[in-house]
Amino acid sequence: MFFKVKTSEKVLKILEGFDSVGEENSSIDDALGRVISRDIPSPENLPGFYRSSVDGYAVKAEDTFGATESLPALLDVSAEVTMGETPAVACASGKAVKIPTGGMLPEGADGVVMLEYCHELDKKTLEVTRAISPLENVIRPDDDFKQGGIVFEKGCSMRPQDLGLLAGLGIIDVQVYKRPRVAIISTGDEIIPIDKKPVAGQVRDINSHTLGAFCRYAGAIPITLGLCKDDFTQLRDKVVQGLDMADTVWISGGSSVGTRDLTLKVCESFQEMELLVHGISISPGKPTIIARIGSRAVFGLPGHAVSTIVIAQVFLKPFISRLSGRNDSRAVSCYHTNAELSRNIESANGRDDYIRVRLEHKGDKIIADPIFGKSGLISTLVEAHGLVRVDRNTEGLYQGQVVRVILFAPL
Numbered sequence: 001m002f003f004k005v006k007t008s009e010k011v012l013k014i015l016e017g018f019d020s021v022g023e024e025n026s027s028i029d030d031a032l033g034r035v036i037s038r039d040i041p042s043p044e045n046l047p048g049f050y051r052s053s054v055d056g057y058a059v060k061a062e063d064t065f066g067a068t069e070s071l072p073a074l075l076d077v078s079a080e081v082t083m084g085e086t087p088a089v090a091c092a093s094g095k096a097v098k099i100p101t102g103g104m105l106p107e108g109a110d111g112v113v114m115l116e117y118c119h120e121l122d123k124k125t126l127e128v129t130r131a132i133s134p135l136e137n138v139i140r141p142d143d144d145f146k147q148g149g150i151v152f153e154k155g156c157s158m159r160p161q162d163l164g165l166l167a168g169l170g171i172i173d174v175q176v177y178k179r180p181r182v183a184i185i186s187t188g189d190e191i192i193p194i195d196k197k198p199v200a201g202q203v204r205d206i207n208s209h210t211l212g213a214f215c216r217y218a219g220a221i222p223i224t225l226g227l228c229k230d231d232f233t234q235l236r237d238k239v240v241q242g243l244d245m246a247d248t249v250w251i252s253g254g255s256s257v258g259t260r261d262l263t264l265k266v267c268e269s270f271q272e273m274e275l276l277v278h279g280i281s282i283s284p285g286k287p288t289i290i291a292r293i294g295s296r297a298v299f300g301l302p303g304h305a306v307s308t309i310v311i312a313q314v315f316l317k318p319f320i321s322r323l324s325g326r327n328d329s330r331a332v333s334c335y336h337t338n339a340e341l342s343r344n345i346e347s348a349n350g351r352d353d354y355i356r357v358r359l360e361h362k363g364d365k366i367i368a369d370p371i372f373g374k375s376g377l378i379s380t381l382v383e384a385h386g387l388v389r390v391d392r393n394t395e396g397l398y399q400g401q402v403v404r405v406i407l408f409a410p411l
Contacts, residue, residue, distance in 0.1 A: 035325045056117075187252065273291055282310070335407045351392050
């Protein structure tokens with residue numbers, strides 16, 4: 001019997017009650033994928049000076065007014081801008097200064113005529129066949145970023161282009177949230193290490209390795225505490241070890257109702273334990289326990305591989321994001337996509353069903369083909385690209401219906 005069965009929405013709300021795990025300093029070279037823990041203001045204008053966005057000639061824009069191919073403006077070429085240096089010559093009326101893309105505008109110039117509209121009659125005389133407006137083809141000192149403006153808000157995860165911007169601003173290191181540490185315990189008398197040959201009744205330890213990889217993929221640090229027999233004292237000792245070493249403890253197996261299912265009993269043995277969830281109204285994955293021991297969350301996960309990964313995808317991924325301090329909406333869309341169902345899906349009322357689907361392109365459509373199978377069959381996960389949720393208040397989904405697919409990885 002399950003005592004505190006919750007809906008998916010209530011479980012996600014409960015998980016919002018856990019805070020991020022603190023912050024640390026990181027050099028930008030080590031900050032890829034890290035989540036910044038403080039707003040980052042721009043220490044200076046970027047690019048910091050007036051520069052040309054094209055190859056051409058820096059001029060006073062008014063000197064080109066009225067210029068056409070049939071009646072070009074004639075200007076004197078007075079100098080040439082050298083990359084990386086401040087121009088030594090100012091641009092006076094009637095003058096033009098040759099300038100490369102990215103070069104600094106000489107004093108007095110307020111625009112750049114593209115090379116395509118210029119013709120040197122001789123080394124000193126330039127013919128301009130097109131008029132420009134002030135600041136045309138010019139990047140201003142704060143066009144990219146303005147000094148004092150917020151470059152990144154806390155909660156953003158750093159991408160390569162983000163780190164490039166920080167480098168351009170001279171920011172050497174940043175404050176980031178620590179990566180959450182996850183203690184993983186795999187339980188069951190039948191579970192053996194993967195380098196052993198199972199005999200009848202035994203299975204290799206899939207979940208420790210699956211959950212460890214899941215943690216690394218989500219930006220957390222897995223701490224594998226090894227296998228644990230169905231023994232109260234042994235499991236409690238490992239939970240104590242996990243609470244001491246990590247920010248959250250995940251126990252695979254031992255969460256359903258049965259004489260040897262010890263996760264709940266072990267959690268109840270801690271004086272400061274609060275049982276938050278004992279069963280979730282979803283399939284697969286109903287026998288899931290969530291408890292708070294001190295400030296840490298302890299998860300009792302199903303033993304079947306598919307159930308474990310569904311729970312991880314639906315609940316543990318946002319939980320890791322929560323502990324990581326991540327609030328970056330830029331990364332959300334790449335883990336979802338819309339697709340058209342290839343067939344009907346039946347569902348029982350009162351629970352959310354998460355159906356594995358395989359995606360394929362047909363013309364301009366993405367088609368979601370359901371994969372059905374028992375929760376113990378990991379082949380259904382290997383073949384799938386993601387999950388489709390069938391809401392507990394519906395009787396199913398229909399062929400041709402557009403559904404939202406939770407992706408295991410970005411398409």
